[in-house]
Amino acid sequence: MTASSGGTAAAARRWWMLMLFSLAIAGNYYAYDSIAPVADLLRRWACWSQDRIGLLNAVVSLPNIVVALAGGLLIDRQGVTRVLLGTAALCFIGGVLTAMGSAYPVMVAGRLFFGLGQETLLIALLGGLARWFPADQMAFAMASFFSLARVGSSLADLSPVWAHGLYAWGWQAPLWLAAALTGVSLLAVCAYAWLDRRAMAVAYPGGNVPHGTVRDAWVGLKEFDLSFWYILALNVLFASAVFPFRSTFAIAYFQDARGLTLADAGRINSLVFLAAIFVTPLCGMVADRFGHRTLLMAFGAGLMPLAFLILGITGWSPWISAVLMGVSFSIVPAVIWPSTVRLVDRRVLGTALGLVNVLQNAGLTLANLLIGRINTAWGAGPDNPSGYDGMLAFLGLVSFLGFLSAALLWQRERGPNGHGLALPGAASHGQE
Numbered sequence: 091m092t093a094s095s096g097g098t099a100a101a102a103r104r105w106w107m108l109m110l111f112s113l114a115i116a117g118n119y120y121a122y123d124s125i126a127p128v129a130d131l132l133r134r135w136a137c138w139s140q141d142r143i144g145l146l147n148a149v150v151s152l153p154n155i156v157v158a159l160a161g162g163l164l165i166d167r168q169g170v171t172r173v174l175l176g177t178a179a180l181c182f183i184g185g186v187l188t189a190m191g192s193a194y195p196v197m198v199a200g201r202l203f204f205g206l207g208q209e210t211l212l213i214a215l216l217g218g219l220a221r222w223f224p225a226d227q228m229a230f231a232m233a234s235f236f237s238l239a240r241v242g243s244s245l246a247d248l249s250p251v252w253a254h255g256l257y258a259w260g261w262q263a264p265l266w267l268a269a270a271l272t273g274v275s276l277l278a279v280c281a282y283a284w285l286d287r288r289a290m291a292v293a294y295p296g297g298n299v300p301h302g303t304v305r306d307a308w309v310g311l312k313e314f315d316l317s318f319w320y321i322l323a324l325n326v327l328f329a330s331a332v333f334p335f336r337s338t339f340a341i342a343y344f345q346d347a348r349g350l351t352l353a354d355a356g357r358i359n360s361l362v363f364l365a366a367i368f369v370t371p372l373c374g375m376v377a378d379r380f381g382h383r384t385l386l387m388a389f390g391a392g393l394m395p396l397a398f399l400i401l402g403i404t405g406w407s408p409w410i411s412a413v414l415m416g417v418s419f420s421i422v423p424a425v426i427w428p429s430t431v432r433l434v435d436r437r438v439l440g441t442a443l444g445l446v447n448v449l450q451n452a453g454l455t456l457a458n459l460l461i462g463r464i465n466t467a468w469g470a471g472p473d474n475p476s477g478y479d480g481m482l483a484f485l486g487l488v489s490f491l492g493f494l495s496a497a498l499l500w501q502r503e504r505g506p507n508g509h510g511l512a513l514p515g516a517a518s519h520g521q522e
């Protein structure tokens with residue numbers, strides 16, 4: 091008997107777990123994205139420079155260039171539940187410190203604590219979903235989970251509208267709300283730990299829950315299949331194009347190069363996440379029902395360079411590119427994570443996801459720095475809209491390389507070395 095098999099009671103428990111995981115990630119992503127909406131207050135009220143504000147986000151991803159892999163190894167050694175509890179607690183402490191800090195070093199320390207937990211929490215939540223959901227439901231479960239993550243991000247983006255009362259008090263009140271949501275995330279994880287203990291007692295009555303060893307991780311790393319490296323490349327390149335543009339540069343670009351007001355630039359930018367809330371679960375359902383995961387990934391990844399190309403060389407409405415990005419950002423995350431899970435041995439899943447996130451964070455940091463440099467070198471700004479062409483060319487190239495990785499993966503998976511990624515969920519049980 092595996093931990094994920096069972097009857098109606100087990101199925102009900104799985105959906106409870108998905109609900110708790112989704113709550114945990116929504117609260118966590120809200121806090122992750124909580125700095126941008128208070129940036130203006132920090133600039134005007136505290137007179138902090140762009141650099142100082144930028145560091146509040148950089149310290150979240152910077153430690154994960156190393157920490158996410160250690161976190162992944164820890165998940166394989168200690169199990170998902172312990173790591174979930176530890177990382178959700180770290181994020182909560184980080185959230186509280188960030189909100190407490192009217193002193194800059196306290197805020198930086200808070201964001202650092204939050205960052206130390208954030209990526210490993212995400213990896214552990216994905217590992218938990220992989221443990222409990224069968225192959226024919228996993229894409230839908232992971233896609234629904236990411237849909238709720240986007241709800242968290244969108245609520246944070248739009249908080250100056252729906253929680254404007256808090257913003258009248260300054261920047262700390264909105265950050266206390268973010269801290270409270272990391273508390274909700276911790277509570278959700280505690281409730282999961284309780285459910286998990288009961289389920290494991292049934293699945294492993296002797297209490298001998300199998301965990302991987304460091305040796306397993308090392309052997310596993312050496313044995314990762316070529317398909318895993320293709321999907322890893324897609325993940326890193328796709329994220330390095332999407333997140334820096336959306337989270338850092340898009341608003342300024344839409345204002346300076348497309349002449350939009352700040353409100354319209356914010357609206358168009360949030361469309362990408364809002365679309366993903368609704369479309370992502372549909373994509374997961376399609377992947378579970380019909381398979382064709384590699385084709386879906388190649389199609390989704392191909393829309394991203396197309397969106398940048400349209401922005402760069404046509405005068406078409408930017409809404410067209412935003413829609414293409416929204417569809418791409420719905421398809422790729424819905425399919426890429428459940429596909430990654432299928433490509434690696436469960437004993438080294440944490441390590442594999444840790445490695446993906448380490449390289450992704452390195453890519454995100456590098457892309458942010460490079461785009462900043464390119465924009466400065468090309469003199470991008472309201473007086474020089476074509477100065478953004480370098481950034482668009484860079485993002486187009488990075489996302490095109492992501493598409494190439496997806497195309498190579500598609501081609502490999504069609505041959506004798508495939509892992510059943512093209513098959514519907516139920517038909518690929520035996521391929522895992």
Ligand SMILES: N[C@@H](Cc1c[nH]cn1)C(=O)NCC(=O)O
Pocket residue numbers: 119122209212236239329333423447450
């Ligand atoms: N490694 C994360 C990056 C992230 C973005 N927001 C919070 N963390 C990641 O890949 N997330 C997957 C995703 O699609 O959000």
